[in-house]
Amino acid sequence: MFFIGGAAAVMMRLHLIEPAGALVQPETYNKLFTMHGVVMVFFFLIPSIPATLGNFLVPMMIGARDLAFPRLNLLSWYVYITGAAFTLYALISGGVDTGWTFYTPLSSHYLNTHVITTALGVFITGFSSILTGLNFIVTIHKMRAPGMTWKRMPLFLWSIYAASVIFVLATPVLAIALFLVGLERIFHVGIFDPAIGGDPVLFQHLFWFYSHPAVYIMILPGMGVVSELVTCFSKKKPFGYIFIAYSSLAIAVFSFLVWGHHLFVSSQSVYAGFISSALSFALAIPSAIKVFNWTATLYKGSISYQAPMLYALGFIGLFTMGGLTGLFLASLATGVHLHDTYFVIAHFHYIMVGGAVMAYLGGIHFWWPKITGRLYHDGWARFAALVIFVGFNLTFFPQYMLGYLGMPRRYAVYPAEFQVLDVMSSAGASHTRRRLLDSIRLSSLVHPLWTRSRIESLERERPGMGDAIAASHR
Amino acid sequence: MALEITGIAIPSLICIFLFLWGASLFFAAAQSPQGAMAIFVVGKQWMWHLQHPEGPREINQLHIPVDVPVRLTMTSEDVIHDFFVPAFRMKMDVVPGRYTSEWFEATKPGSYHLFCAQYCGTLHSGMTGTIEVMSLTGYAQWLRENSTAESMAQMGLQLFSRLGCDTCHLSDGTGAGPALQGRFGKQVTLRDGQNRVMDGAYVRQSILDPASLPLPNYRPVMPTFRGQVSEEHILQLIAYIKSLASGERTQAP
């Protein structure tokens, strides 16, 4: 799924080399960005870390044999495949052009593309998320090994736990919102379309009640991974363990209260905007706590720059940039100007790609030997990490400037004055994409033909891996 | 410890400052100054219809004078659009079924981009235009050159009789519907005791869904005009009904 979403992204960037659009019709462009959004958000970012690293590490880290409900876990995988199949069908049979946000009444009344199929795919995949979240919560509550108290749990578990809480509490709301869109499309029940008595802004409330917490579903596990990596490679205890742990929970709780900042210009009440802005600033506190504590962990540590650590350091830098630009969006006056521009795109790609994907790659590299028993080629992996970092910045940094200058998002054609920055961004994108593929192929999938003996030396090198994982493994 | 406290306090103070600064500007932007020049906007897949109260209509282009606060009253014929002028740092969704507004005061003559910032379908990226900011004299001249025979209120008056509104809403109050003279901006008490102010939104609702606003002393006989009037028509009808309230007499030209 990641490759499909990625391909759509590259197509879009190539298309935007020319102001008038170089490659495709606006309609196709709209389908591309919708597919990119839907696939990346619902089928890659949300399940990536929980489904791979989570399912593998959660039982190991708490010393359990498996998750609490192994069969439920398998079911959630099948459910995911079913949902993905629906979405892929929509893609193959003509695509959908609502944007991943499915805003009404555009999605519920005005488009003739495969809205229902896509929404159904996302709806079904939502169940997979809920089941996984439920599984993690129960496992962490009930199946910790004797002596594995809450305060001794690896930080990754705290973040997975926080993300699971969001999974369980938020996903049903998205499911219902999409279900209502379907209901309105098929049976013309007036819920969101004002022409038949609905309220279009209600959909935005319901959608963002899920989708704002959802970005924390994506980033929280990434934060957990980075907490582990930083601790391991600076060979120190995590600085302020309890703060990192509780800040995960604080993020989970606060994330439900700030969705109003997606609605600053939606004709929402200015007072509601005021409150969500204040709460969004408050949400910066737990995120900042994490960054401060990672930095403090690094401080005076004996740092070894192996590939996973490079990803982790990249994460910290990019996440900080993404987070700080978030303050501009959370602030009401600047938020109005930057809303729905490329600034927003750059902001959430810094968090999602610079954050979640970097953490995912770092985590995969870090635990790759644990999962497969083989080691990747460290030189290639370091090279890939650096190249991704450079390419990523080249892609998305110009987009901050584009957004500030006022280029709106989801534009297939744009005024000529934005071309220079757009070309820079496109060059970065194709570069990143190729390197990203390289990194995955070369470092992880093709090259890990190293012997088991390397693993043992590895565990000597990396004390962090020794802790709970090794204990459970023995 | 002292280091940590400073480390926490300084960013917090900066945050609080940014928040309050942003919020105060936001509230200022939400309330248009008295006497702002009114412009009416209807978003439609995929173009902007704009109308000056004096009558001239424009598509994807808006001529305004410099140094005069301009207030846009906006609504949409179909999906959600967003009226975004990057140079003025202004953006507001244009939502079907309700009126939203934004205001700005251009400080430099010139030509500025107008974008639709809320994804609205296939030709979303084609839903752009320009704001032409002109000097005061230039604008007065433009208005003369583009003047229409009728103002918005006069167009409303014509609609009022063409749609047959005037057969029931007689000015002496003896018709099947209430007289509309002097009512705009006043309070209306509905049959269930609810109080509403008769503003643009109220007029719009009573045109499109009269059954939802039953009045005491009147039988609910008014049919809906949904499908017969466009959003632009409704804005003109509102302009007419508003002109009835202020006492000025709108006459057919």
Added chain:
Amino acid sequence: MNEENPSVETYIVVFVALLILAALTTGIAYINLGTLNTVVALAIAAVKMSLVGLFFMHLWYSRGLTRIVVLAGFFWLALMVLFTLADVFSRSWIKPPGP
């Protein structure tokens, strides 16, 4: 698990109660109570929901963590409704002069 299972009779009684309440909702829909319409309908729905939760979902017999989890769910639902309504009700506080 410190749960005792409810008897079959309990299930039947609850089921009948739900049916009666459903009939009540339908019946009341024919009587116009003005603003009370929605209130009554929602109240009946709340009672039905509690019955299902307490007996069919065994909450009556559960303790501790299970209850906390359920209450958390309701708490979050309340948050969602509260914040959405906060927007709806405060929209008219700043009223720009109408069109």
